[in-house]
Amino acid sequence: MKVTVIGGGPGGLYFSILLKKAMPDCNVAVYERNKADDSFGFGVVFSDETLSEFLSRDPESYDLIRTKFAYWDELDVARDGEVVRISGNGFCGCSRKTLLQLLQQRCREEGVELNFEANVGDLSQFSDSDIIVAADGINSSMRDKFASDFGTNIQLQSNRFVWLGSTRPLDSFTYFFRTTPFGTFVAHSYQYEKGMSTWIFETTDETWHKAGFSTTDEQDTIQKLSEIFKEELDGHGLISNRSHWRQFPTITNKTWHKDNIVLLGDAKATAHYSIGSGTKLAMECAIALADSVIKYQTDTKAVFDNYEKLRRNRVEMIQHAANVSREWFEHMDRHIQHDFMAFAFSVMTRSKKVTLENLALRDPSFTKKVVAGFNQIGTTTSPAFTPFTLREMTVDNRIVMSPMEQYSAQDAVVTDWHLMHYGSRATNGIGLILTEATAISPTGRITLGCPGIWSKDQVIAWKRITEFIHANSTSKIGLQIGHSGRKGAVQLPWQSSNTPIENAWPLLSASPLPFNSKMGIPKEMTLEDMDMITSQFEKATKNAHDAGFDMIELQAHHGFLLASFLSPLTNIRTDEFGGSIKNRLKFPIRVFKAMRGVFPQEKPMSVRISASDWAENGITDNDVLNIAEAFKQAGADIINVSTGLTVENQKPHVGRMWQTPFSDMVRNTVHIPTITAGYIQDIDQINTILLNGRADLVALGKTLLLDPAFVRNAQAYEQYNAQNLDSLGIPKPYTSAVSHLYPYIGGQRKAMEGMKKALKPVTHKK
Ligand SMILES: Cc1cc2nc3c(=O)[nH]c(=O)nc-3n(C[C@H](O)[C@H](O)[C@H](O)COP(=O)(O)OP(=O)(O)OC[C@H]3O[C@@H](n4cnc5c(N)ncnc54)[C@H](O)[C@@H]3O)c2cc1C
Numbered sequence: 001m002k003v004t005v006i007g008g009g010p011g012g013l014y015f016s017i018l019l020k021k022a023m024p025d026c027n028v029a030v031y032e033r034n035k036a037d038d039s040f041g042f043g044v045v046f047s048d049e050t051l052s053e054f055l056s057r058d059p060e061s062y063d064l065i066r067t068k069f070a071y072w073d074e075l076d077v078a079r080d081g082e083v084v085r086i087s088g089n090g091f092c093g094c095s096r097k098t099l100l101q102l103l104q105q106r107c108r109e110e111g112v113e114l115n116f117e118a119n120v121g122d123l124s125q126f127s128d129s130d131i132i133v134a135a136d137g138i139n140s141s142m143r144d145k146f147a148s149d150f151g152t153n154i155q156l157q158s159n160r161f162v163w164l165g166s167t168r169p170l171d172s173f174t175y176f177f178r179t180t181p182f183g184t185f186v187a188h189s190y191q192y193e194k195g196m197s198t199w200i201f202e203t204t205d206e207t208w209h210k211a212g213f214s215t216t217d218e219q220d221t222i223q224k225l226s227e228i229f230k231e232e233l234d235g236h237g238l239i240s241n242r243s244h245w246r247q248f249p250t251i252t253n254k255t256w257h258k259d260n261i262v263l264l265g266d267a268k269a270t271a272h273y274s275i276g277s278g279t280k281l282a283m284e285c286a287i288a289l290a291d292s293v294i295k296y297q298t299d300t301k302a303v304f305d306n307y308e309k310l311r312r313n314r315v316e317m318i319q320h321a322a323n324v325s326r327e328w329f330e331h332m333d334r335h336i337q338h339d340f341m342a343f344a345f346s347v348m349t350r351s352k353k354v355t356l357e358n359l360a361l362r363d364p365s366f367t368k369k370v371v372a373g374f375n376q377i378g379t380t381t382s383p384a385f386t387p388f389t390l391r392e393m394t395v396d397n398r399i400v401m402s403p404m405e406q407y408s409a410q411d412a413v414v415t416d417w418h419l420m421h422y423g424s425r426a427t428n429g430i431g432l433i434l435t436e437a438t439a440i441s442p443t444g445r446i447t448l449g450c451p452g453i454w455s456k457d458q459v460i461a462w463k464r465i466t467e468f469i470h471a472n473s474t475s476k477i478g479l480q481i482g483h484s485g486r487k488g489a490v491q492l493p494w495q496s497s498n499t500p501i502e503n504a505w506p507l508l509s510a511s512p513l514p515f516n517s518k519m520g521i522p523k524e525m526t527l528e529d530m531d532m533i534t535s536q537f538e539k540a541t542k543n544a545h546d547a548g549f550d551m552i553e554l555q556a557h558h559g560f561l562l563a564s565f566l567s568p569l570t571n572i573r574t575d576e577f578g579g580s581i582k583n584r585l586k587f588p589i590r591v592f593k594a595m596r597g598v599f600p601q602e603k604p605m606s607v608r609i610s611a612s613d614w615a616e617n618g619i620t621d622n623d624v625l626n627i628a629e630a631f632k633q634a635g636a637d638i639i640n641v642s643t644g645l646t647v648e649n650q651k652p653h654v655g656r657m658w659q660t661p662f663s664d665m666v667r668n669t670v671h672i673p674t675i676t677a678g679y680i681q682d683i684d685q686i687n688t689i690l691l692n693g694r695a696d697l698v699a700l701g702k703t704l705l706l707d708p709a710f711v712r713n714a715q716a717y718e719q720y721n722a723q724n725l726d727s728l729g730i731p732k733p734y735t736s737a738v739s740h741l742y743p744y745i746g747g748q749r750k751a752m753e754g755m756k757k758a759l760k761p762v763t764h765k766k
């Protein structure tokens with residue numbers, strides 16, 4: 001069998017070693033355009049986990065790497081002179097040049113044919129090869145040649161970065177942040193051998209331009225960065241090696257092979273350097289490709305299918321985490337405003353893979369300081385169980401029941417179902433309930449099962465619920481008030497999704513655009529319609545107060561009536577209510593002000609918005625910030641930041657805690673409290689979001705539907721106020737259950753933590 005490898009980087013070389021070792025009769029040849037001892041770049045990073053994998057695959061190269069690497073357990077976050085050290089992060093750094101030489105040595109020992117200064121331009125010379133591995137790096141010409149077959153997508157990211165070296169010794173992996181009049185810079189830095197460290201400097205495109213950098217002038221770059229990081233470099237200089245400012249390309253390929261050519265390493269997929277080097281990814285994929293060739297040999301289809309099966313999910317997961325981490329660095333200027341400990345926590349949890357609990361297992365002294373900083377009074381109370389005040393309403397804890405339609409009202413009046421539904425979450429300790437969308441008029445309902453707040457009967461029925469909650473729990477309850485707009489008059493979701501009812505009522509919207517082809521064309525609202533709707537919202541607000549609600553939330557999201565004014569996809573008006581975001585805001589703000597005017601001053605008001613339409617030409621970040629600012633100026637106390645559901649053809653990126661970046665943007669740019677929701681499932685995620693400063697309150701939707709006792713279980717998990725059970729607000733008939741629940745859940749947590757500790761990768765420290 002003959003295998004040709006184009007590119008003698010870590011991916012190509014490691015693959016060749018593993019293959020030749022397992023199949024000595026196979027002819028494996030590497031073609032590398034550089035000389036054997038050319039190398040660009042400085043150090044590479046491997047985690048304990050990756051090192052364990054190397055040990056199991058090729059102990060010889062593992063031993064060689066280990067003789068040369070610098071190992072560290074600590075990670076430092078430093079900002080303008082302040083530093084905090086977080087331990088328990090086992091990593092090693094190794095020189096890229098040394099790594100390549102060690103791998104070349106191993107190739108020679110196994111009998112791999114190495115060809116240097118052999119630039120491959122044309123594949124015809126390899127027509128007798130069974131497999132051609134394109135391991136020719138980020139700018140792979142092999143991939144580019146067949147880009148449409150591979151389905152290549154290359155996205156150049158906005159931040160600028162440059163790779164430099166220094167003789168400055170470092171005893172930990174360190175993120176040095178520096179604020180300048182132009183914006184924030186960061187250096188990702190680590191020592192990789194005695195007397196040598198890597199420094200990757202990064203900043204936003206805007207700051208880079210303002211600071212006057214240029215792509216090609218290496219001397220100017222070094223001089224400017226040396227000045228900014230003068231203290232951090234501590235008298236040591238910066239060293240360049242083809243060190244040009246670049247923008248990171250995120251590369252994906254729909255398929256990783258064509259005919260007998262297969263992609264490996266950076267040629268196939270890149271992962272932003274902020275969560276570990278591409279070198280690790282390239283070498284891990286080399287292992288999977290070698291395994292596949294060993295197993296299926298000349299059956300190339302089976303080889304390539306197996307390779308993708310082994311690696312695609314993993315690579316995509318790493319790329320996703322890398323993207324989330326990259327985005328964090330794109331918004332450094334926003335995060336830098338947090339207090340130092342909260343900022344350091346945010347650095348550590350930026351990829352959303354690491355949470356408060358993971359960090360507490362690694363370094364409890366660090367997380368204790370972060371939690372004490374959050375609570376400001378130095379207690380260790382779980383952030384979720386700290387109170388929060390809006391005007392004169394104080395909630396006991398930060399966990400909110402997200403608004404969720406029950407589609408179970410009778411003639412728009414709430415029933416026993418609602419009493420049970422809301423009552424059970426309240427008696428189970430939820431901090432705040434936000435009710436389902438409740439309509440201002442019969443034609444403002446989404447379905448015939450939606451409740452209203454326009455009539456006396458409705459007020460009386462809601463009052464029964466608020467009175468029950470106030471009498472039997474410490475929870476607060478807010479009413480979400482809205483009008484369905486062009487999304488109204490549809491069947492119940494379990495009957496048919498977004499399908500009109502028979503005899504659907506006439507719809508209203510900002511513009512005459514139907515939500516989908518099944519639904520009616522809404523009437524473009526006139527000034528008279530606006531007057532009518534405004535007074536209906538005003539009346540509904542007074543009714544909400546009469547019904548005993550502690551707060552109200554205005555529905556200006558998910559494509560309903562007010563949201564239809566805000567998004568350019570649903571508002572194509574040419575009058576003063578369309579066009580610029582200022583104009584699109586006019587009617588929603590008029591409604592809000594009318595409501596604020598009649599709602600008691602001591603009671604808070606929230607507005608729920610969609611911070612993205614997840615569709616082309618939809619609402620922009622700038623629009624969202626303008627919207628939040630306008631509601632803040634009009635007296636909103638908190639913004640509930642949701643996304644989407646504006647148009648039917650949306651493509652949301654759903655995943656764990658997926659809407660928190662939008663809440664983060666609003667909270668930390670407009671400086672107004674926020675609520676976030678979306679795939680949040682446990683108390684650890686809630687605490688992590690709060691400590692990160694991504695939101696002030698965390699709302700749970702589906703999580704609470706089948707688990708009304710979520711908060712009680714979470715309190716037991718955190719052993720919250722175990723010594724002071726009276727403070728938990730548990731209804732008297734239920735208090736005796738605490739003696740069972742707390743030890744049981746506490747024991748489960750201890751067992752789980754024990755398992756996690758046992759599964760921690762072994763240390764490879766010398
Ligand atoms: C200039 C540079 C500096 C870097 N510095 C660092 C660093 O300091 N630390 C770190 O962790 N990561 C660094 N990286 C990134 C990291 O090296 C990659 O993620 C990792 O090396 C991927 O391994 P690979 O084998 O897929 O590709 P590469 O390491 O890029 O190897 C590809 C090889 O293919 C060769 N090649 C390309 N085209 C041809 C051709 N037509 N014919 C023959 N040979 C060809 C190239 O010369 C290169 O040696 C650097 C990357 C580059 C490009």
Ligand SMILES: Cc1cc2nc3c(=O)[nH]c(=O)nc-3n(C[C@H](O)[C@H](O)[C@H](O)COP(=O)(O)O)c2cc1C
Pocket residue numbers: 402403404405406435436437480608642677678679680699700701702703
């Ligand atoms: C059955 C159901 C009904 C919903 N009804 C509403 C609603 O009336 N008003 C609203 O703002 N959001 C509504 N939502 C959205 C939720 O409030 C929440 O934002 C969403 O479900 C994401 O959170 P989750 O992943 O925790 O469920 C509803 C969600 C569900 C599942």
